[in-house]
Amino acid sequence: MSEKKTSNQMWGGRFASGPDAVMEAINASIGFDRKLYAQDIKGSLAHSAMLAEKGIISAEDQSKIAHGLNTILGEIESGDFAFSARLEDIHMNIEARLAELIGPAAGRLHTARSRNDQVAVDFRLWVKEELTRTAEALKGLIAAFLARAEEHAATVMPGFTHLQTAQPVTFGHHCMAYVEMFGRDLSRVRDAIERLDESPLGAAALAGTGFAIDRQMTAAALGFREPTRNSIDSVSDRDFALEFLSLAAICGAHLSRLAEEIVIWSTPQFGFVRLSDAFSTGSSIMPQKKNPDAAELIRAKTGRVNGNLVALLTVMKGLPLAYSKDMQEDKEAVFDTAETLDLMLAAMTGMVSDMHIDKAALKKAAGAGYSTATDLADWLVRALGMPFREAHHVTGRAVALAEEKKCGLEKLALEDLRSIHPEITEDVYSVLSVTNSVKSRTSFGGTAPAEVRRQIRYWKKRLAKA
Numbered sequence: 001m002s003e004k005k006t007s008n009q010m011w012g013g014r015f016a017s018g019p020d021a022v023m024e025a026i027n028a029s030i031g032f033d034r035k036l037y038a039q040d041i042k043g044s045l046a047h048s049a050m051l052a053e054k055g056i057i058s059a060e061d062q063s064k065i066a067h068g069l070n071t072i073l074g075e076i077e078s079g080d081f082a083f084s085a086r087l088e089d090i091h092m093n094i095e096a097r098l099a100e101l102i103g104p105a106a107g108r109l110h111t112a113r114s115r116n117d118q119v120a121v122d123f124r125l126w127v128k129e130e131l132t133r134t135a136e137a138l139k140g141l142i143a144a145f146l147a148r149a150e151e152h153a154a155t156v157m158p159g160f161t162h163l164q165t166a167q168p169v170t171f172g173h174h175c176m177a178y179v180e181m182f183g184r185d186l187s188r189v190r191d192a193i194e195r196l197d198e199s200p201l202g203a204a205a206l207a208g209t210g211f212a213i214d215r216q217m218t219a220a221a222l223g224f225r226e227p228t229r230n231s232i233d234s235v236s237d238r239d240f241a242l243e244f245l246s247l248a249a250i251c252g253a254h255l256s257r258l259a260e261e262i263v264i265w266s267t268p269q270f271g272f273v274r275l276s277d278a279f280s281t282g283s284s285i286m287p288q289k290k291n292p293d294a295a296e297l298i299r300a301k302t303g304r305v306n307g308n309l310v311a312l313l314t315v316m317k318g319l320p321l322a323y324s325k326d327m328q329e330d331k332e333a334v335f336d337t338a339e340t341l342d343l344m345l346a347a348m349t350g351m352v353s354d355m356h357i358d359k360a361a362l363k364k365a366a367g368a369g370y371s372t373a374t375d376l377a378d379w380l381v382r383a384l385g386m387p388f389r390e391a392h393h394v395t396g397r398a399v400a401l402a403e404e405k406k407c408g409l410e411k412l413a414l415e416d417l418r419s420i421h422p423e424i425t426e427d428v429y430s431v432l433s434v435t436n437s438v439k440s441r442t443s444f445g446g447t448a449p450a451e452v453r454r455q456i457r458y459w460k461k462r463l464a465k466a
Contacts, residue, residue: 027325028085032332036090037076039125041069043118043201044094046221048109050214056112061105068101069094090122091115112213114205116235116323121201123331125222127244130338131193135466137345138186138251142179142463144352149175150456154449156434157272157362158371165369168434171362173447176455181254183459186466188247196240199224203234206322236322238312238330245309245333248341252302255344259295262351266292272365274356279347294347301340308333366434370399370409375431375440384423394421408432 045066052062072094075081087093092115098106153172158165199219202209208231215227228234265272279294312333315326373395380391397420402409405416410432417424430436442448445455 024085027088029089029328029331030083030085030087030093032335033090033119034076034083034093035331035335036119036122036126037094038073039122039129040090040094040118041073042125043121043218043222044069044109046218047113047201049221050217051108051111053217054212054214056211056213057108061108064102064105065098065109068098068106071101072097089115089119091118112204112209112211113201114203114235116205117200117203117231120203120235121199121222123238123334124196124198124200124224124240127240127334128193128196128223130334131189131196131244134248134251134338134341134345135186135189135193137342137349138182138189139463139466141345141349141352142182142186142459144349145175145179145182146456146459146463148172148352148357149179149452152357152359153452153456154438155357155359155362156366156438158366158368159447165365165371167374168366168371168437169441169447170438170449170452171357171359172449172452172456173438176452176459178254178258179455179459182251183462185247185251185254188250190466192240192243192247195243197225198228199226200228200234202227203231206232206235232322236319238316238327241330241334242309242312242316245305245312245337248337249302249306249309251341252305252344255348256299256302258348259298262295262355263292263299266290266295266355270365271358271361273358275351276354276356278354279351294351298344298347301344305337305340308337363434367408367410370402372409372432372434372437373399375437376409376428379428379431380421380424383425383427384421 048057048062048065048069051057052059057065072081075097081093081097083093084096087096095106095109098109149172151172152175153170155171156168157171157174159167159169159174199215199222201218201222202213202215219225219227262273262275264270266275275290275292275294280290280292312330315329319326376398377388377391377395380386380394381388384391386394398409398412398417401416401420402412405412410429414424414426414428417428431440438447439449442451445451
């Protein structure tokens, strides 16, 4: 019997002749869904054990099936398994090889299930495992930021709005902003795991099965919290994949913003940080160049992750219930995003951990652009009881005078300040230095070094429990 006719038998005899090359190419998914081999075998082992436990297949057949599946697992992991596009997908490739190994008993494995619930459970298992890896990678990045924040809790730097110098902050406080962002990303990962932690195995094609199966047993065996509660929904939706892509896109946006800052900070014009050779490249023509390529590539790969989310949203947006072959297009976007996000997180963790922070450059920049102007306005309110809007006007005049004299606010003479408002006292200089400015920001979540250290302690405890 020819190989083509063998593959047609796997289709159940519906087609009189085999698909032509075009149909074979568009229909086959083995080129990418082979990634699901371990999950497919795990699901089949759990399903066959349940069938035997319920007396639906014999213990002897179940033993043969388990031995055959474990043999196939070894063949795939050793590189000795021959994948065939004519068998369409990972499920049929494994089932065909199982028939070669154990004979007719292999045909009993598919009792009380469909490829629809089979692929749904395989894909959920894979995404769940990837989310667990993503959580660990995020914890590593957060830990790297906590270490740098602790090191630089009192290192002053300029805080920006509109990329213009706004107020002095500390580098540690800036680091902790990213801890909060990536902490929310970690929370989204945990939430996504909680939502997808249901097993669709046993939903069959869409209506469930008449066999007396035990879906709680297979759910527990596969590490799911419980089985899904509606057989149509079980095989119809890929919102767990969309949620993974969505949280990856949000995390990618955070990584891209950070990458952009690293690119800016590492320029000679800023000089805030210096990247190690491990995350930089040189120029083919300009020997003086040191390019922040890792950061730039993270910034670019975010677009790739966003595109994958839009692609799957578009695939799913118009599908009637229950299963449609369109859903075969769900996996490549997820596989690519998982690989891309893993790399982005690893690269960013490396950059954050070993980049050199130039404290002197940060401090010099922190005082530029009249960054303590708000501190002067606040002092006028506190010390003189001035309405803030009036204090804002007085401070604006002081900034204009400093610009005229080409000096910082802290360099203005007391008589200059009194020429603007006669009640200003020498005590005003206590708030005009960048160091005193950041020390004064003691509100909860503020940039004062003591408050930064408090938030670091909080996050260390939280991370230890994550």
